[in-house]
Amino acid sequence: MSYEVAVRAEATLGEGPTWDPATGRLLWIDILGSRIHSYDPSSGRRTSRTTHQHVGAVKPRAQGGLVLNLRDGVGLLDPDDSFRWLHHEPVPDRRGNDAAVAPDGSLWAGTMRYDEAPGGGTLTRITGAGEVVPVLDDVAVSNGTGWSPDGRLLYYIDSPTRRVDVLDHHEDGTVSHRRPLAGIEAGAGFPDGLTVDADGCVWVALWDGGAVRRYTPAGELDREIVLPTPRVTACAFGGADLTDLYITTARVGLAAPHPVAGSLLVVPGAGQGLPQPAFAG
Template sequence: MRTYGIEVAVRAEATLGEGPTWDAARGRLLWIDILGCRVHGFDPSTGRRTVRTTEQHVGAVKPRAGGGLVLNLRDGVGLLDPDGAFRWLHHEPVPGRRANDAAVAPDGALWAGTMRYDEAPGGGTLSRLTGDGTVEVVLDGVAVSNGTGWSPDGRRMYYIDSPTRRIDVFDVDGPRVTGRRPFAAVEEGAGFPDGLTVDADGCVWVALWDGGALHRYTPDGTLDRRIALPTPRVTACAFGGPGLRDLYLTTARVGLIDPHPLSGSLLVVPDAGQGLPQPAFAG
């Protein structure tokens, strides 16, 4: 069994660190603090860090193909232009609901999740947004919409609604997904599946909230690797850095009475595997 090293990329005290994403065009790792209303940038080659404050709780940030960022915000999806100007792509405030995780599909569409602040079952959604602002609700009746990712050939989509303790898989047919079925399950007491990423071998890496670990599942759903982490609330993971070999992990402090000193920091597992290039949002 391989042993993995764990390093601190950015020591921080994010309330709810989430959503690591490698911005290939700028050679930086983007991540957010949902409840802290902050978008972080980190250049591993120089150590340079940036922080931008948002007006609302921010569930995800992704690079745009034409430059700038797309933000999954409390009241909808917004665009930041390269000059810093902000505009709404889709504005749909719902009392008691906020944005959560999001991912960009191989075709450049944004799959954006929502959830209720009280995590009430059925209060969240998963929607597909194109660059012109067209929105389609793909899933309703979701509790905590979380990790979303695609197989290397683009024929499968993986998805997590955290309270189910499952990673589900769909068949992809153009912009549509069908045939939802369980792919893998996290056993009682091992935490809740949160964010995910898919590597070049088609294996699915899953961060475990209240599990203090990362799991890797082979394409047939077999758990073949477990990496124990020092912080209990591991929220999401993404490959980044030169050659997409390093696995970055976000963590959270929210709700912890006596948080670990690294809770809320951005961690990294060097040379964890081979990541896949992630598309930018086509908008």
């Protein structure tokens, strides 16, 4: 499989690609650049806007607008571009990181300390009504989060562990029985963002690994897309038929960044993605 450059950019820390079917756009962010980007593959149109603090994730809302996982909590952008906090919880030296929307429309928002200290991060479930439910409270870098096609399994990454974990996900939103699905060997980078396809396979971006890997539900590696820049951060399926794999990358910390570092990449026809729910709030 070969990649194309969907949007040539120099994002410091490009992250969080998300397909918005209501608008036909691919949303993505630059965390440290405090920017939200959008890309319309049918027209090539690009937009960008600045947030008032570092933004770890952006997702569409069912009633229009966006939900943002920010440095100091989770906020809402309404369709008229007005902003309000849904969950405001500033913690010194901590910021929001990756986030995902569960099948029931709740937002699972991760955090991490800027120094990536063990135990400094969390994973929290936030309902559309604003109820805040802690899920995990002893992680370092809360990253990739996604669900199996039937919603019964949660896949989760705490990057320094070098593992993709799987948990049982119950109808009431609780999880149990955390166990490893796959480990990333030394020298292959660290697991970062993930997405789940229609076959139930888990696609994992490898930070400092320059690749995206696909693991079966049994944890077996069956595919790898090698990329020319090492800091690959996240991936998601998009396009009208959800068959194109969009991949975000970063430039931060690279002494001599590759020309595509910080760009949004795409692998056309990589697989079949799953429709992603919008946040219920």
